[in-house]
Amino acid sequence: MRALIVDRSVPGGLRIGDVPEPVPAPNQALVLITATSLNYGEVKHGIEMAEEGTVLGWDAAGVVVQAAADGSGPAVGTPVVTLEEGGGWAELRAVRTDWIGVVPEHAEPGAISTIPVAAGTALRTLHRIGPILGRRILVTGATGGVGRYAVQLARLGGAHVIASTGDPAKHDEALRALGAHEVVSGPTQAGGGLDGVLDMVGGPQLVEAFDQMGAGGTLVAVGHSTGEGENFPFGAMFSGPGRDNRSIVTFMLLFCAGLDRDLTWLAQQVADGVLSPEITWRGGWDDVPDAVGALVERRLHGKAVLDLA
Ligand SMILES: NC(=O)c1ccc[n+]([C@@H]2O[C@H](COP(=O)([O-])OP(=O)(O)OC[C@H]3O[C@@H](n4cnc5c(N)ncnc54)[C@H](OP(=O)(O)O)[C@@H]3O)[C@@H](O)[C@H]2O)c1
Incomplete structure (x- = not known):
């Protein structure tokens, strides 16, 4: 063949x-x-x-x-x-x-x-964050394959969606059309109090995104596109009012079982035009x-x- x-x-x-x-x-x-x-x-x-x-x-x-x-x-x-x-x-x-x-x-x-890698990853990582209705969710690398599905799914799930891209002037309109409430040039612009982060970029952006999370927030480290390390400054892991119980979790789609149900649901959404x-x-x-x-x-x-x- x-x-x-x-x-x-x-x-x-x-x-x-x-x-x-x-x-x-x-x-x-x-x-x-x-x-x-x-x-x-x-x-x-x-x-x-x-x-x-x-x-x-x-x-x-x-x-x-x-x-x-x-x-x-x-x-x-x-x-x-x-x-x-x-x-x-x-x-x-x-x-x-x-x-x-x-x-x-x-x-x-x-x-x-x-669908499989891009939308499957976006869906499973949003599940990992937990309930997102009314929550503040940041998507980094939002213009990419995973990011575009993540923005759409987070909006569908009722989140306040903040999309981060290296070139907001170029991608603002498209990301808002997908459901982003805000388009920013990096995690430091996200305004704090984040309940969840889907990080597709890694490196310094992961460190910055962690700093923007509120109490109980979860950052899912999905991608490492920069190829740079994550160097947390002293104090980054301190707890405190509004900053308690924050976590970073790793993720690998290829370790996930039972994706058949997710893939079937996602295919229905794409076929019906709910997801682009x-x-x-x-x-x-x-x-x-x-x-x-x-x-x-x-x-x-x-x-x-x-x-x-
Ligand atoms: N853990 C898993 O199971 C899993 C599953 C799927 C994907 N991934 C990983 O997740 C990442 C995203 O995947 P994808 O398929 O969406 O990739 P993609 O289509 O290439 O999108 C990545 C986005 O990240 C930004 N980006 C890329 N390189 C960057 C850099 N050096 N510095 C800053 N921003 C950069 C770009 O957005 P802007 O140019 O707009 O900033 C780009 O649109 C990749 O690293 C991929 O390997 C992991």
Whole structure:
């Protein structure tokens, strides 16, 4: 079958090649892929670190062509959205059924392919913060794939949403259209008293965001895009009036069980137009180097979708 294979000798580090079709385990369905979306993490770090010849790819939308042998998961012919630790940049993938969401028949596969890592992470990290109705939530890296879904979901959940971006002048209108009440140039502008932070950037922004949290606030350290360390000044961890019981938690989507339910719900929201997939780049098999370059060089704000069928 056709796949995008890691080959660091070519521009972008991926070439189109032939690989054997995957053989599903008993708890896996075989899915014919129609569209996949690219994520910063797999493009930046995956291509750099994977063995030559690996087929990467976390997100994919498609149709079940062979149901799981153990009887779990959707039947043959069901449109689905899938997540796995690799194998999504190919014509077929084998996927564990607890990471398969069922997709409405009328959904557009490219839009659906943006869901697993970006929207799945946004949803699970908001769950980690706890109740958000009427709470102040800061999203850093808000213009990115995860950030745009996080802004929309936090607003849907009734939060007061503060979106942070390095270029508020450029992104203010778009982020407000997604549901942000405020658009700021960094956590120090967030106004304090935060109940929750979804931090996609890491480094100094994480330290600043922690300082803006109110009592009982939770900061979820999702991403580390800056590649910089988090150096907390003396006193940053002091408790005090309005600053007691603040916490920082780590998060990894690929360690989450039972994502099938979340993926199914998110697919319904995207199909019904409640959530926007925010596709800002779209192409086919031959256009991959362009998408990889745009993601790594931070030129692409939103989701890149590859149509594979
Ligand atoms: N833990 C997990 O399970 C998990 C899951 C998904 C993603 N992630 C991580 O979360 C992060 C966001 O993912 P994504 O797919 O949304 O990435 P993305 O689409 O590249 O978006 C990241 C956003 O962060 C900002 N940013 C990027 N590099 C930056 C830098 N050096 N300094 C300051 N801001 C920077 C950019 O916004 P502005 O230019 O507007 O400031 C960008 O839009 C990535 O680090 C990714 O690896 C982790």
